[in-house]
Amino acid sequence: MEKIAFNPQDCTILIVDDLIQNIQVLGRTLETQGYSITYALSGKEALQRLQAIQPDLILLDLLMPEMSGLEVCEQIKTNPHYHHIPILFLTASHEEEHLIEAFEKGAADYVTKPFRSTELLARVQTHIQLKRQTRQLQQSENKLNTIVTHIKDGILIVDELGIVKFANPAAAQMFDRKLSDLIDHELGLPIVVGKVAELDIIHSRGTLGRAEITVGETEWLEQKVSIVSMRDVSDRNQVEKKLRIALDKQKVLSRKLQKLANTDVLTGIANRRNILAVLQKEFQRTQRYKEPFSLLVIDVDHFKLVNDSYGHTIGDQVLKEISQMLVKWLRNVDTVGRLGGEEFMIILPTTELQEAMEIAERLCEQIRNLEIDTTFSAIKITISIGVTAYQDNDKTDTDILKRADEAMYQAKECGRDRAITISG
Known part of the structure; x- marks a missing residue:
């Protein structure tokens, strides 16, 4: 099948946000790459715009007055004329229930405000390409069906x-x-x-x-x-x-x-949707076969200071090199993914809590000794890790994830650059 050449000049993006300042910032960033931009200041206006133009992608603010982004997303995804358009949510909210509900209503991805230009552009390009390749696959299936039918x-x-x-x-x-x-x-x-x-x-x-x-x-x-x-x-x-x-x-x-759908566009490791799906499968497998597994939640210490001091490009480099280091020092059976921002998660199958703690401490040491070469100078980075393991009284995979997240915050409160464990 022929590869479809990607050309931003052929793409139109609809930006939906109740703040014109946000639209202007996003518009400038996208227009510099050649994208055509159209916008709406409310959910109702966005639905009206769709009757006049079919964008290749929608950037949709999650929290808006009168009609929220979740309501707009639901109406778009239930309309057969528009449901194929990928929706990326714009959100400053880190509340788990908002992001989960967004994915349940059909969102393709999300971008956190204030957004990072490189990551925004990468996510936009990825989901437009994904949409086009999906359409190409459908056309191929239609051709195949025509052949075998006639x-x-x-x-x-x-x-x-x-x-x-x-x-x-x-x-x-x-x-x-x-x-x-x-x-x-x-x-x-x-x-x-x-x-x-x-x-x-x-x-x-x-x-x-x-x-x-x-x-x-x-x-x-x-x-x-x-x-x-x-x-x-x-x-x-x-x-x-x-x-x-x-x-x-x-x-x-x-x-x-x-x-393409399961990979984080910046780091190349599993994205949030993928790593959470792996966690759910591992939790179900453990319940069925009674084998242990452990979970690590990792946060990069003082990452905002890196961005403020060196810029987002260097920040992106830091995230990439940390991702590569995590992958290098893990076993083939382990899975590492990016939850979002500077937060990562590692799933360790058939691993007891003590062994998981040893792995976490070794990762802290490896990152601590890592020097990241930049155009400015070498940067030293540390990480804080929350460690936990599956318990018999865990009812869902969310229970173990919350416990690991709590342990990670304790590691930060205790001075960072360390691993803290919560057993149950």
């Missing part, structure tokens, strides 16, 4: 249990069945027994015929399946080849989309 060759996709997961109209006609009687049912014929086989079919005039079939192995919806191609004539391999190429292209594009 060709005369019968196409079946059969899982390892012999259940038909997909069938096209030609296949249904060959077996003299309705599609609904084929899909999610066993075929009842032992046709997937080798690379080449034959079976009886029914021709359009109702006469019995003989079809040659070919069977290929591949993956479909992350399952191992067999592709069965059936035809009365030759050239059967060409159909299978085209179908395999189409499926392979979709698989590659789907993986790229998944990586």
Whole structure:
């Protein structure tokens, strides 16, 4: 599939904020990159603007009078004409319930005010590209559906249990069945027994015929399946080849989309949505198998001072190098992600609290000894870490996250550059 060239001059962004000063600052930042800007001063005005123009992305203030950003987001995402437009919330609020509700209502991401120009531009570009690649994937799927729907060759996709997961109209006609009687049912014929086989079919005039079939192995919806191609004539391999190429292209594009949607654009590690999803899965796994796991919440000490003293570009460099250091000193089974701003989270599977504390202290030492070279001078950074482990009385993954967050704040209150543990 061809790569779509990204050109900001082709993109329009709608900014929704009740303060014109915020709109002006955002507008200048985006226009310097070539984006076209339009704006609205209220949620009601934003919905009216959408009737006149279809932006590529919406920057939406979370808290506005009369109609909040959450209400605007909900109306947009329930409208089939606009639901595909990515929404990035602008918020100065760090309240967990606001951000969670924003994602539940369909938000793609958020930017914290006062925003960082480099991160804002990176997030805007990422989500516009994600939207366009999603559309490209949909077009590819539509083309594939057109091919398999209208060709005369019968196409079946059969899982390892012999259940038909997909069938096209030609296949249904060959077996003299309705599609609904084929899909999610066993075929009842032992046709997937080798690379080449034959079976009886029914021709359009109702006469019995003989079809040659070919069977290929591949993956479909992350399952191992067999592709069965059936035809009365030759050239059967060409159909299978085209179908395999189409499926392979979709698989590659789907993986790229998944990586783009789950990666923090500044640091390259897991983003907030991804790391919280990993935490939920690890919590469920621990409940099921009764294996331990620990959690680290990390905050960069005095990070605001770094930004104020050296600028946001150096601040971004600090976050990137700390992320690389965290990844370097962790095990392959561990997961590190950026919760937002200068805050990170590390999930340590099959790890008791004592071992997690040792890892946290080692990370403090590594960051403490790290010198970050800049155009100004070498910068020394420290971190504060909150450490906790899963407890039997934890009801949700939020319980352990709050405990780790509380431990991190205790580490800061105790002088920073240290790890503090709360066991339960």
